[in-house]
Amino acid sequence: MSSKTSFIGAVExxxxxxxxxxxEYTGREIVIIGCGExxxxxxxxxxxxxxxxxxxxxxxxxxIAERDAxxxxxxxxxxxxxxxxxxxxxxxxxxVKAADNMIELGDIxxxxxxxKAKELPLGRMVVHNIRRPFRVDGxxxxxxxxxxxxxxxxxxxxxxxxxxxxLADNIHVIRGFNLEVRELVLSSLASGHMVTSLxxxxxxxxxIDIGAGTTDYVLYRNGAPHTTGVVAVGxxxxxxxxxxxxxxxxxxxxxxxxxxxxxxxxxRDKNEKVWLDGNFSIGDRQFSRQAIESITSAxxxxxxxxxxxxxxxxxxxxxxAGGVVLTGGGAKLPALAECASNVFGTCARLGEAPxxxxxxxxxxxxxxxxxxLYYGVSVQSDRAASARRKGGxxxxxxxxxxxx
Amino acid sequence: xxxxxxxxxxTRSWRDIPQQVRPRAMSGEGRRRMAMGGVRVAIGAAVIxxxxxxxxGITAVLRDNPSAMPEAAKTDRVRSLxxxxxxxxxxxxxxxxxxxxxxxxxxxxxxxxxxxxxxxxSQVASAAIARNFPDALTVRISERSPVAxxxxxxxxxxxxxxxxxxxxxxxxxxxxxxAMVETLPWIDGIKITRVGTSLAPIEGMKAVxxxxxxxxxxxxxLYRTWQVISLxxxxxxxxxxxxxxxxxKIIFGTKEDYLRQIxxxxxxxxxxSDPTRPLREVNLALGAQVPVSYGKAAPMLDxxxxxxxxxxxxxxxxxxxxxxxxxxxxxL
Numbered sequence: 001m002s003s004k005t006s007f008i009g010a011v012e013x014x015x016x017x018x019x020x021x022x023x024e025y026t027g028r029e030i031v032i033i034g035c036g037e038x039x040x041x042x043x044x045x046x047x048x049x050x051x052x053x054x055x056x057x058x059x060x061x062x063x064i065a066e067r068d069a070x071x072x073x074x075x076x077x078x079x080x081x082x083x084x085x086x087x088x089x090x091x092x093x094x095x096v097k098a099a100d101n102m103i104e105l106g107d108i109x110x111x112x113x114x115x116k117a118k119e120l121p122l123g124r125m126v127v128h129n130i131r132r133p134f135r136v137d138g139x140x141x142x143x144x145x146x147x148x149x150x151x152x153x154x155x156x157x158x159x160x161x162x163x164x165x166x167l168a169d170n171i172h173v174i175r176g177f178n179l180e181v182r183e184l185v186l187s188s189l190a191s192g193h194m195v196t197s198l199x200x201x202x203x204x205x206x207x208i209d210i211g212a213g214t215t216d217y218v219l220y221r222n223g224a225p226h227t228t229g230v231v232a233v234g235x236x237x238x239x240x241x242x243x244x245x246x247x248x249x250x251x252x253x254x255x256x257x258x259x260x261x262x263x264x265x266x267x268r269d270k271n272e273k274v275w276l277d278g279n280f281s282i283g284d285r286q287f288s289r290q291a292i293e294s295i296t297s298a299x300x301x302x303x304x305x306x307x308x309x310x311x312x313x314x315x316x317x318x319x320x321a322g323g324v325v326l327t328g329g330g331a332k333l334p335a336l337a338e339c340a341s342n343v344f345g346t347c348a349r350l351g352e353a354p355x356x357x358x359x360x361x362x363x364x365x366x367x368x369x370x371x372x373l374y375y376g377v378s379v380q381s382d383r384a385a386s387a388r389r390k391g392g393x394x395x396x397x398x399x400x401x402x403x404x
Numbered sequence: 405x406x407x408x409x410x411x412x413x414x415t416r417s418w419r420d421i422p423q424q425v426r427p428r429a430m431s432g433e434g435r436r437r438m439a440m441g442g443v444r445v446a447i448g449a450a451v452i453x454x455x456x457x458x459x460x461g462i463t464a465v466l467r468d469n470p471s472a473m474p475e476a477a478k479t480d481r482v483r484s485l486x487x488x489x490x491x492x493x494x495x496x497x498x499x500x501x502x503x504x505x506x507x508x509x510x511x512x513x514x515x516x517x518x519x520x521x522x523x524x525x526s527q528v529a530s531a532a533i534a535r536n537f538p539d540a541l542t543v544r545i546s547e548r549s550p551v552a553x554x555x556x557x558x559x560x561x562x563x564x565x566x567x568x569x570x571x572x573x574x575x576x577x578x579x580x581x582x583a584m585v586e587t588l589p590w591i592d593g594i595k596i597t598r599v600g601t602s603l604a605p606i607e608g609m610k611a612v613x614x615x616x617x618x619x620x621x622x623x624x625x626l627y628r629t630w631q632v633i634s635l636x637x638x639x640x641x642x643x644x645x646x647x648x649x650x651x652x653k654i655i656f657g658t659k660e661d662y663l664r665q666i667x668x669x670x671x672x673x674x675x676x677s678d679p680t681r682p683l684r685e686v687n688l689a690l691g692a693q694v695p696v697s698y699g700k701a702a703p704m705l706d707x708x709x710x711x712x713x714x715x716x717x718x719x720x721x722x723x724x725x726x727x728x729x730x731x732x733x734x735x736l
Contacts, residue, residue: 309467
């Protein structure tokens with residue numbers, strides 16, 4: 001085994017299930033070698049409400065994944081979602097210091113620090129600082145503005161913050177397995193990165209991850225995340241609506257949703273009936289297909305409307321040429337893309353995992369965990385690159401001679 | 405305004421959340437992993453320690469193994485002796501003690517044997533000998549320093565003065581300045597035994613050393629008058645008896661702080677400055693109550709006390725008994 005090989009763990013503690021993926025990163029590629037899944041308990045809307053139950057199911061998933069991979073991991077990248085997450089935008093500008101107006105690293109560092117520095121309310125903690133592209137005298141600079149010439153340097157950060165206790169609960173669940181949490185990764189960023197292409201992100205795209213308890217979304221513009229958010233409504237609410245509307249238990253409602261639920265009303269015949277179980281068992285009943293579709297489509301429409309409302313002016317069909325990409329377990333609801341297209345006024349599609357992903361983890365429910373894994377790889381390769389850049393004296397001398 | 409002087413508000417990140425959890429909050433598997441982690445660290449440390457110890461052992465073997473040395477090193481003669489000491493012994497003493505034959509090679513020397521030779525002089529407390537290639541032998545010693553002296557006489561031999569260290573070891577005292585030796589008080593009332601070729605350490609010297617050190621430091625004028633220190637009643641009564649040059653007897657107790665006793669003595673000596681009633685005995689071993697006895701003044705000769713004119717007449721008569729195995733009785 002190469003000395004560069006490292007094992008990366010990705011954990012998503014969701015409302016309906018806990019997913020763990022273990023990847024073997026060789027420095028050039030990542031291979032998914034372990035997968036663990038366990039029905040979630042003690043988690044509501046992405047937040048831990050029963051520590052013991054959440055710990056048990058998370059640790060079971062971790063054990064399954066480690067057994068599957070036949071490797072032991074020491075740290076993980078953890079997905080973070082929940083209704084408590086909020087974001088705001090803050091920007092800063094700076095007059096370039098140098099007499100020749102050439103932007104130096106110090107200018108970049110200062111303007112970034114200024115843009116990130118914003119006091120948070122008590123009990124809130126920063127989860128992510130997402131940088132938007134730099135602007136030099138109003139000109140957009142997608143990469144680093146170092147050595148460019150200009151008088152005014154501007155940058156903005158989309159800062160995502162969450163409630164301290166809820167963040168701590170998630171971390172402690174992982175720590176209870178004697179694992180270190182290397183990074184907290186926003187679920188929306190993880191899944192969004194997985195289901196959108198670089199070109200789509202460059203042109204503008206909205207990725208919506210519909211989970212069981214929450215819906216995470218991220219809007220990309222100019223190749224970078226522009227706005228993120230969480231709506232505390234998910235697939236579980238569809239089930240709940242059917243359960244209340246048709247007077248069924250949650251299990252029965254879930255079964256009907258999966259079999260007959262749709263994001264648009266397709267059935268035109270009010271008298272078209274569907275069986276609850278369809279196996280002629282005692283208690284089996286008939287329901288109107290149109291009623292089921294009406295309930296689920298109303299909820300789907302409402303959910304997407306809420307996302308659109310929360311995005312506000314950030315979203316417009318013109319600035320989002322890539323359209324809307326739907327992912328997560330809730331996105332499996334038939335005709336959801338059609339519904340999203342109607343709501344957002346742009347094209348919409350279901351997100352798919354990249355071609356290199358194994359068949360057994362291609363389901364939309366794994367996109368977040370896959371995204372976290374991908375994020376972990378980026379972090380590892382960034383670190384390796386910075387270590388290479390630092391190098392030693394002899395290394396630098398060698399590079400000097402190599403370049404001449 | 406400079407751009408370098410921004411005072412930015414502190415924003416708390418999720419990284420500020422402490423990741424430690426109590427073992428009670430961990431699952432069984434988590435606790436097992438933590439224990440296994442500890443075991444792994446311990447095993448790793450043990451392996452590293454083992455490797456280091458092995459490497460050190462191999463190095464030591466190679467260093468001391470003549471067969472592992474190059475031929476040139478084996479044939480090199482000892483050309484210089486290096487003595488590193490914290491005392492007064494010199495190279496002459498070293499050369500005489502080691503008695504290395506002139507044609508000896510560095511690798512041909514038995515360092516353990518040489519070390520024993522060096523340690524055979526009781527003045528040496530510890531010694532280490534090392535070969536310094538190509539031709540030097542380095543001897544590092546730590547010496548004993550004397551706190552008192554005594555006279556001893558072996559069977560049929562002439563009486564010989566020995567110095568006594570703080571740990572009670574008697575030694576010849578090579579290289580010490582005679583003027584310094586002259587200031588040391590004599591030891592009396594002791595019984596020492598011979599162990600092999602040397603003498604067994606004198607018991608109770610630690611208490612005496614503490615007293616002498618305190619006196620020398622705090623009341624040197626008094627210390628200079630002390631001539632004989634008797635340990636005869638030390639083990640039985642816990643008392644140290646001191647005879648001064650002008651015939652006064654001072655008894656110190658070992659149970660009370662010496663500084664306090666010396667302070668009382670100093671006070672008494674200052675208070676009893678009457679030459680017609682000189683102090684003859686002071687017992688400081690009874691605590692705050694200090695019995696004092698006075699004697700008669702010495703006859704005056706031309707206005708000076710006789711003792712001042714002829715100090716030797718006040719010195720006690722010293723008799724040296726012969727040393728016989730297994731016990732040596734030494735009387736001053």
